[in-house]
Amino acid sequence: MKALSRALPAMLLACALLIVNTAQAQKRIVSLNGTVTEILCALGFEKQLVGVDVTSTYPASMQKVAKVGHNRNITAEPVLALQPDLVITTSNHVSPAVLEQFKSVGVKTVVLTQEYSLEGTCTLINQVAAALNVAAKGAALCKQLETDRQGIKALSRPKKVLFIYARGAGTMMVAGKETSLDKMITLAGAKNAADGFKDFKPLTAEALVAANPDVILMFDTGLESMGGVNGLLKVQGVAQTTAGKEKKVIVMDGQLLTGFGPRIVQALRELTQKIEG
Amino acid sequence: MNKGMKRAGIVTVLVGMLIAAVVFSTGIGAMPISPMQVIAILLAKTGIRVPVAYEEGTAAVLWMIRLPRVVLGVIIGAGLGIAGAALQGLFRNPLADPGLIGVSAGASLTAVMLIVLQSSFSFFADSPLLQYYLMNIVTFCGAVVAVLIVFRISLRNGQAIMSTMLLAGIAINALCNAITGLMTYVSTNEQLRSIIFWLMGSLGGASWRTVLAVLPFVVLPLIFLPRIAYALNVFALGEREAMHSGVKVSRLKTQLIICATMAVAAGVAVAGVIGFVGLVVPHIVRQVTGPDNRILIPCSALLGAVLLTVSDLLCRTIAAPAEIPVGIVTAIIGTPFFIWLILKEKKSLAI
Numbered sequence: 001m002k003a004l005s006r007a008l009p010a011m012l013l014a015c016a017l018l019i020v021n022t023a024q025a026q027k028r029i030v031s032l033n034g035t036v037t038e039i040l041c042a043l044g045f046e047k048q049l050v051g052v053d054v055t056s057t058y059p060a061s062m063q064k065v066a067k068v069g070h071n072r073n074i075t076a077e078p079v080l081a082l083q084p085d086l087v088i089t090t091s092n093h094v095s096p097a098v099l100e101q102f103k104s105v106g107v108k109t110v111v112l113t114q115e116y117s118l119e120g121t122c123t124l125i126n127q128v129a130a131a132l133n134v135a136a137k138g139a140a141l142c143k144q145l146e147t148d149r150q151g152i153k154a155l156s157r158p159k160k161v162l163f164i165y166a167r168g169a170g171t172m173m174v175a176g177k178e179t180s181l182d183k184m185i186t187l188a189g190a191k192n193a194a195d196g197f198k199d200f201k202p203l204t205a206e207a208l209v210a211a212n213p214d215v216i217l218m219f220d221t222g223l224e225s226m227g228g229v230n231g232l233l234k235v236q237g238v239a240q241t242t243a244g245k246e247k248k249v250i251v252m253d254g255q256l257l258t259g260f261g262p263r264i265v266q267a268l269r270e271l272t273q274k275i276e277g
Numbered sequence: 278m279n280k281g282m283k284r285a286g287i288v289t290v291l292v293g294m295l296i297a298a299v300v301f302s303t304g305i306g307a308m309p310i311s312p313m314q315v316i317a318i319l320l321a322k323t324g325i326r327v328p329v330a331y332e333e334g335t336a337a338v339l340w341m342i343r344l345p346r347v348v349l350g351v352i353i354g355a356g357l358g359i360a361g362a363a364l365q366g367l368f369r370n371p372l373a374d375p376g377l378i379g380v381s382a383g384a385s386l387t388a389v390m391l392i393v394l395q396s397s398f399s400f401f402a403d404s405p406l407l408q409y410y411l412m413n414i415v416t417f418c419g420a421v422v423a424v425l426i427v428f429r430i431s432l433r434n435g436q437a438i439m440s441t442m443l444l445a446g447i448a449i450n451a452l453c454n455a456i457t458g459l460m461t462y463v464s465t466n467e468q469l470r471s472i473i474f475w476l477m478g479s480l481g482g483a484s485w486r487t488v489l490a491v492l493p494f495v496v497l498p499l500i501f502l503p504r505i506a507y508a509l510n511v512f513a514l515g516e517r518e519a520m521h522s523g524v525k526v527s528r529l530k531t532q533l534i535i536c537a538t539m540a541v542a543a544g545v546a547v548a549g550v551i552g553f554v555g556l557v558v559p560h561i562v563r564q565v566t567g568p569d570n571r572i573l574i575p576c577s578a579l580l581g582a583v584l585l586t587v588s589d590l591l592c593r594t595i596a597a598p599a600e601i602p603v604g605i606v607t608a609i610i611g612t613p614f615f616i617w618l619i620l621k622e623k624k625s626l627a628i
Contacts, residue, residue, distance in 0.1 A: 066598070067598060067599075068598045069598045069599040069600060073470070073474050073479070073481070073599070073600055075479075075481035075482070075593065075600055076338075076342045076481070076482075077306050077307040077308055077338060077342055077343060077593070078307040078597060078598030079598075080307075080308060080334065080337075080338045080342065081306075081307040081308035081309070081338070081598075083332075083334055092467065095409070095471075095481075095482055096409040097409050097481075097482030097483075097484070097487075098481065098482055100409075100482075100484065101341065101342050101482065101484060104337075104341045104342075104484065105334065105337040105338060105341050105342065106333075106334075106337060107334075165466070173466070199465045200465050200466060201463075202462065
């Protein structure tokens, strides 16, 4: 009896461990999309992630996780070499042929559709949560986002914001309608200065002057590639806009600004403050 | 050493190289699989059980992913090699390459258009895999149509004029490249990445299905071209001489174009544009075998297969887990060798 009572805690502990283990099902997850990675971490699966793509820059712990190539040219073998039991991604990120390969090897592959809106973020969170059997956690996270969103101060006046994507002065594109950036600018209560077209279009000096944005928005890496604000002002047409005259160029982290993940409210708050500021 | 012996020797060496390339490529990759495990997994497929432990997942990766990729590399490499040899014979010019008659440009144009305009088509958007196969089919058709146009332009009284074909090829290439450039310009970032990757070639995404899809298009020319190799030898003397020796020149030209287009178009359709193999391989082989097409064509197939298999092995291992487009690797491996050959030739000319 005595022996039993001494052994009981150990046995209970063993049982508890067993339960925890089966609940987590020894998951080895590979995420091929930065936003999905953020959601997984927010749902508490940080430790189970064994591989991510290069867009998975947040949270910082992801820097230590194995990288499986850029999302556009991910091939099957490096992913499968990590022996995942779940590969999770969004539909626009991995080529159909590679998805087919995952399926042929028998690895559970979840492909989700991402929509750039607050509802889309919630849907994505719920889908990820459902795939990992933690639906309640997903719902709680969504609720939290809704609550947090109420706290964002609206803009005092709807300024015209133009997003410029740059990789050096040679490659400069403007974000038009139906881009994640257009949606963010609109959500922040501002107006996208480039509303005459869909998707990204190369920037021309005349169109820039015609659009005449009050604020120019860029990724921090993009502005860096231009050589800072002064480099940007050297681009034809920039100096003639209101934003150029007032040197009103704001930058944000790319994944934060366009992720539409759990940090969307944080991103919106930062964006409104910077547009206002 | 007589000619027959020498030829048998060359073929043996190339076959040995190809076997070595295939063995290494099958054994090396992101997923660590030991040589014994490779043998055990492959034997298990034939029903022979060997007492070597391996995981189910390892077997699946080797059989479903790595092996089709290696086999696809062998097939496409061989196809590019013979297509190059056939076209160099047709143009009687060692600098001809499959791109010359518009195959790659036509394929690129249709592929890039499909990538960019895909968002505008919604009738098959619900099936990504269908899109993928559609891409292969459309690309193949694009390649064939481009060659057909070049060929039609060069006809006079039912005879293809080679110099006109060359000019027509240049024109069609320029036109296709211009439209491809335009498409690149209006593409989004995501699309641009797909386009660039496609234009540089990749054997990723290979499955047994793609292998089977490409196989007939390469095997038929592989069987057929050696049979017209002798006629091609006579053709090298000049069109008129060939006609007098009883070669049906017009038919020969058509056969060569069809074979080369088939082999290259099928390869381009599933793996994108892989440059350099078709130009350099026959050239290198010619240095060793001499200009006789009966030996040049089979050897070009073998060396093409070796070059592409080795290049693909490098491209997926150098920067793992990322992949370098295989077209870049073929050029990097092939160029020094090519330059060395040119220099060697120059010396022999100077004497």
